[in-house]
Amino acid sequence: MIRINCPYCGERDHSEFTYGGDGSVKYPALDASMEDWLQAVFQRENIRGVQTESWHHVNGCRMWLLVERDTMTHEIHSVRVAHPGLQQALEDPS
Amino acid sequence: MTRFSAWNVFRNGLSGQKGWDRQWRDVEPKADYDVVIVGGGIHGLATAYYLAKKHGLKNIAVLEKGWIGGGNAGRNTTIVRSNYFRPGNREFYEHSLKLWENLSHDLNYNVMFSQRGHVSLLHSPGAVDAAARGYNTLRLTGSDAEIWGLEELKQEIPHLNYAANARFPILGAAVQRRAGTARHDAVVWGYARAADQLGVDIIQNCEVLGVRRDQGRITGLDTSRGAIGGSKIGFSVAGNTSRLWDMAGLGTLPIESHKLQAFVTEPLKPLLDHVVVFGVGGTHFYISQSDKGGMVFGGDLDWYKSYAQRGNLPIVQDVSECALSILPCLGRVRLLRHWSGVCDMSMDGSHFICKTPLDNLYLNAGWNYGGFKAGPGAGWFFADLIANDRPHEIVAEHDLKRFERGYNIDERGAGPDPKLHG
Ligand SMILES: Cc1cc2nc3c(=O)[nH]c(=O)nc-3n(C[C@H](O)[C@H](O)[C@H](O)COP(=O)(O)OP(=O)(O)OC[C@H]3O[C@@H](n4cnc5c(N)ncnc54)[C@H](O)[C@@H]3O)c2cc1C
Ligand SMILES: [Zn+2]
Numbered sequence: 001m002i003r004i005n006c007p008y009c010g011e012r013d014h015s016e017f018t019y020g021g022d023g024s025v026k027y028p029a030l031d032a033s034m035e036d037w038l039q040a041v042f043q044r045e046n047i048r049g050v051q052t053e054s055w056h057h058v059n060g061c062r063m064w065l066l067v068e069r070d071t072m073t074h075e076i077h078s079v080r081v082a083h084p085g086l087q088q089a090l091e092d093p094s
Numbered sequence: 095m096t097r098f099s100a101w102n103v104f105r106n107g108l109s110g111q112k113g114w115d116r117q118w119r120d121v122e123p124k125a126d127y128d129v130v131i132v133g134g135g136i137h138g139l140a141t142a143y144y145l146a147k148k149h150g151l152k153n154i155a156v157l158e159k160g161w162i163g164g165g166n167a168g169r170n171t172t173i174v175r176s177n178y179f180r181p182g183n184r185e186f187y188e189h190s191l192k193l194w195e196n197l198s199h200d201l202n203y204n205v206m207f208s209q210r211g212h213v214s215l216l217h218s219p220g221a222v223d224a225a226a227r228g229y230n231t232l233r234l235t236g237s238d239a240e241i242w243g244l245e246e247l248k249q250e251i252p253h254l255n256y257a258a259n260a261r262f263p264i265l266g267a268a269v270q271r272r273a274g275t276a277r278h279d280a281v282v283w284g285y286a287r288a289a290d291q292l293g294v295d296i297i298q299n300c301e302v303l304g305v306r307r308d309q310g311r312i313t314g315l316d317t318s319r320g321a322i323g324g325s326k327i328g329f330s331v332a333g334n335t336s337r338l339w340d341m342a343g344l345g346t347l348p349i350e351s352h353k354l355q356a357f358v359t360e361p362l363k364p365l366l367d368h369v370v371v372f373g374v375g376g377t378h379f380y381i382s383q384s385d386k387g388g389m390v391f392g393g394d395l396d397w398y399k400s401y402a403q404r405g406n407l408p409i410v411q412d413v414s415e416c417a418l419s420i421l422p423c424l425g426r427v428r429l430l431r432h433w434s435g436v437c438d439m440s441m442d443g444s445h446f447i448c449k450t451p452l453d454n455l456y457l458n459a460g461w462n463y464g465g466f467k468a469g470p471g472a473g474w475f476f477a478d479l480i481a482n483d484r485p486h487e488i489v490a491e492h493d494l495k496r497f498e499r500g501y502n503i504d505e506r507g508a509g510p511d512p513k514l515h516g
Contacts, residue, residue: 001407002398015408019398021511022350034498041510042441042497043346046336048401071351072401 002069005079007090008061020054023066023082048072054082095291098202117283118290123297123322127155129480130315130324132302132338133331134158135167136278136466137458139285139296140473141330141480143201146292148474149481154294155324157317159301163282166332166465169403169435171356171392173369173380174467175212175273177239179231180503183444185488188237190471191272197470203284205276206385212273213242213251214371215420217262221374225268232270240269251368253423261419262374275369275382281469305342311453312342326480328456330472333401333436335459344451347459348441348497350512352395353434354463355405357413359427361387372420378516379416388430391417395463395513396434405434437463443515444503447475448485448493456480457494462515 002014022044028036045051048071055065064082069075081087096102096114106113129145131138134156145151156162176191178184198204216222225241232239243266248256256264286296297319304316314323329338333351366389369382381391393413396406410432417424440446440460445468450457458476461468475489485493491501497510508514 014398014406019513021513022399038498039346042348044336044348044350044512045346046350046399048337048351051399053399069398071399074400074402 002074002076004055004057004065004067004076006057006060006063006065007079007081008063009057012057012060014055016057016059017055017065018058020056020064023052023054050077095287098204117287118296121295121297123155123157123295123300123317123319125321126323127295128153128324129155129326129328130322131156131328131330132315133165133329133334134162134286134296134298135165135330135332136163136281136285136469137332137461137472137476138328138330139282139289140469141328141458141476142294142296142473143285143289143292144473144477145481146289146294149477151481152293154289155322156289156294156296157300157302157315157322158296158298159318161298162286162296163279166435166437167282167469168278169356169433170278170463170466171380171382171390172275172278172466173212173273173382174207174276175270175369176237176467177212177228177232177268177270177273178505179228180444180505182488182491182503183505184231184235186471186475187467188235189474189488190468191237193470193474194276194467195272197281197284201284201288203280203287205280205284207274207276208385209272209274210382211368212270212371213247213368214268214373215254215264216266216268217264217374219265222265225266228268238270238272240271242267242269251366251370253365253421254370255420255422273369275384277385278466285473302338302341305338307343307452310451312455324454326454326456328458328476328480330458330476332438332459332461332465335438335457342452342455348494349460350399350439351401351436352398352439352513353400353402353405354392354395354437355409355413355432355434356390356392357410357432358384358388358390358430359424360430362389362427363387365389365423366421370420372416377412377416379413379420381417381421389417389424389427395437395439397513399513401436403434403436405432437461439512439515441497441510441512442502442504443506443508445472445492446494447472447479447489449479449483450494464516
């Protein structure tokens, strides 16, 4: 069982989460070119090694997280909140 | 090479089985080939076989990093059927099923193809309607289909959970009689042996580590057994496609690697004559009984991207729950083993048999977890593509550019999320 250290809930089994997908994908502006949209929606690096991916703590705090995980060993290197403002608030509560 | 025949089996029975030779040669790789296929699964071996047999090519190698059939070819639940519905897929899988029907004769190797029937349980009036539509499509396009009501189903498979208070009561089934299972290792060995007889070099323990390029062409492959050149190169490496693609410097692909598990129980006396599929409201489960008696089954992917060939525990629980909800009689049977394979999940759930941005590189990939049944057909159409340097019309839309054209071939209608396809 992969264990994910949720910034809000602590370390939990991955079965509490749903897997989003490749978290490095950035959607382009709505009026961006077809080529940019094609890349974002359909094309993947499919890394064997450490990749950033999104996980949803759906049976917990319901927050979306960005997890750095090794797709070969399943080792987790970092977990942060996907929403940049919330992550910042966690890091610097003042 | 001794041909397999009733007489030879009998004769060797009398002489202590000493009259058999190696089934394929163990050769040193040559420096150059006309065609090099990377990946010694069913697809790679079948491709080499049809290149030699049907297209008359002579100088062919199959490079396999481990042992042939050590990948998904030897890890799958062996279900063979042709009830796919999208244009292109429909014709492709029917063609593949027809090849299966004559495969043991063609290869002179018993692949133990057993047309025991594929029975998809139906649990709602909506599912019955959808099955009727599928039935019509199959019957109108030269295939076989049946719809079974509850009485017929009970006669064929008496020990399913027919309780009226089941969470998902069974209403009937959509059936393809010509579908079934085959012995996965035998298919690999049969293709290898037949290809070898036609002069194909099958080179095991030969991992491709680098791809040499000169502009728009591949000039050679760096392997764990030295440099190997090929005028034409075919990639057929299932879950490792993106890695080879990366070695060739080609960037991204509409593919993600996910793992799928399979399970087998201790052997039982004959219990289940068909392949039974249970899929409703988020569950997905398929089960058959192997010739050794083990109940062989599987379900969904492990739900996160992975290159690790080992499965996780939540899926063990999921499939066990599914097993018990349709076959409660399995409650006290022990699980023997479970394992996993890395699948090349594509963005629309359909495959790629196509040319690539490099002149002499051809791609066969994106088989999701349905590529066992496709093996003979994929080999046939991939060989046709490599020999003629153009796709056959049946796979013409199955290229890497279809997303650019807005042409998704999405059997499940699940959208561009690889883990949702099957
Ligand atoms: C658990 C499971 C259950 C399945 N059940 C079914 C089913 O019931 N019905 C069905 O139709 N399909 C099923 N599938 C899918 C099917 O097994 C695959 O789609 C199919 O086997 C893929 O084609 P292949 O046999 O050529 O792949 P593989 O056997 O995986 O062959 C690819 C080969 O490439 C080799 N390779 C990789 N990288 C390199 C390299 N760098 N150099 C050299 N060689 C390399 C690998 O070692 C491997 O042997 C299932 C898959 C899994 C994992
Ligand atoms: Zn949480």
